[in-house]
Amino acid sequence: MTETPHIRIQNLNVHVGDQHLLKNINIHIPDKSVTSIIGPSGCGKTTLLKSLNRLLDDIPGIRVSGSVLVDGEDIYAPHTEVTHIRKKMGLLAQRPFPLPMSIYDNVAYGPKIHGIRNKKELHVLVERYLRAVGLWDEVKTRLHGSASALSIGQQQRLCLARGLAVEPEIILGDESTSALDPISTKTIEDLIIQLKENYTIVLVTHILRQARRVSDYIIFVYMGEIIEFGPTEEVLLNPKEKLTQEYVKGFIS
Numbered sequence: 001m002t003e004t005p006h007i008r009i010q011n012l013n014v015h016v017g018d019q020h021l022l023k024n025i026n027i028h029i030p031d032k033s034v035t036s037i038i039g040p041s042g043c044g045k046t047t048l049l050k051s052l053n054r055l056l057d058d059i060p061g062i063r064v065s066g067s068v069l070v071d072g073e074d075i076y077a078p079h080t081e082v083t084h085i086r087k088k089m090g091l092l093a094q095r096p097f098p099l100p101m102s103i104y105d106n107v108a109y110g111p112k113i114h115g116i117r118n119k120k121e122l123h124v125l126v127e128r129y130l131r132a133v134g135l136w137d138e139v140k141t142r143l144h145g146s147a148s149a150l151s152i153g154q155q156q157r158l159c160l161a162r163g164l165a166v167e168p169e170i171i172l173g174d175e176s177t178s179a180l181d182p183i184s185t186k187t188i189e190d191l192i193i194q195l196k197e198n199y200t201i202v203l204v205t206h207i208l209r210q211a212r213r214v215s216d217y218i219i220f221v222y223m224g225e226i227i228e229f230g231p232t233e234e235v236l237l238n239p240k241e242k243l244t245q246e247y248v249k250g251f252i253s
Helices: 045-051 082-087 103-113 119-132 152-164 182-195 208-214 232-237 242-248
Strands: 007-016 019-029 034-038 062-070 089-092 170-174 200-204 217-222 225-231
Touching: 007 045, 019 045, 019 225, 034 045, 034 208, 045 170, 045 200, 045 217, 082 089, 089 152, 103 119, 103 152, 119 152, 152 170, 152 182, 170 182, 182 200, 182 208, 208 232, 217 232, 217 242, 225 232, 225 242, 232 242
Parallel strands: 034 200, 034 217, 089 170, 170 200
Antiparallel strands: 007 019, 007 062, 217 225
């Protein structure tokens, strides 16, 4: 872990109405590695993930206190510009949502928004990021065809390419293989392992086997609290906390 990680969470609490969803979260997320958030359904995994790029903002009645520091900047400070924060983070959702446009335009969309207009430069970027997700050879002859014509596994890789094209520092994944077949799942997992060389990656997964395959670190969340955090093998094979031991043995679901 570096001395100044991209993401530092300090005394984070999240309430909706009288529900206390996240309770006194304090953690530094290691750079250039894969950290998976695990825990039973409804324990706060996705809430924690969404707190990292302020996707909680649209929930009616949400109250957030504490700090989430991204590169030293508190993203919940009063005058923080949210678009600037979100540009640092690519998000891979549970199901792929390609934009209703061509394959090419899906990847070019972000760079265009951020001011790149030169066609040659855009083409270089589109090819670079389609290659980065292993999709270029599959789609290079139909770049101007509809993205919705791709298989669901291809659509998920396209969404990943679209996220990478704005050159984020961090990739967030919310059970991003849950809708995929086993072959597409393996492709996405292999990509995640490759991408950690250049990105800080935080994933939510309910599949412990997947967490073990792709993760360097594990955060175990239960009832809105972090129960245990550490290297993957340590947390999954030799957990210190009784709740973690029960969860990895399948006694808590």
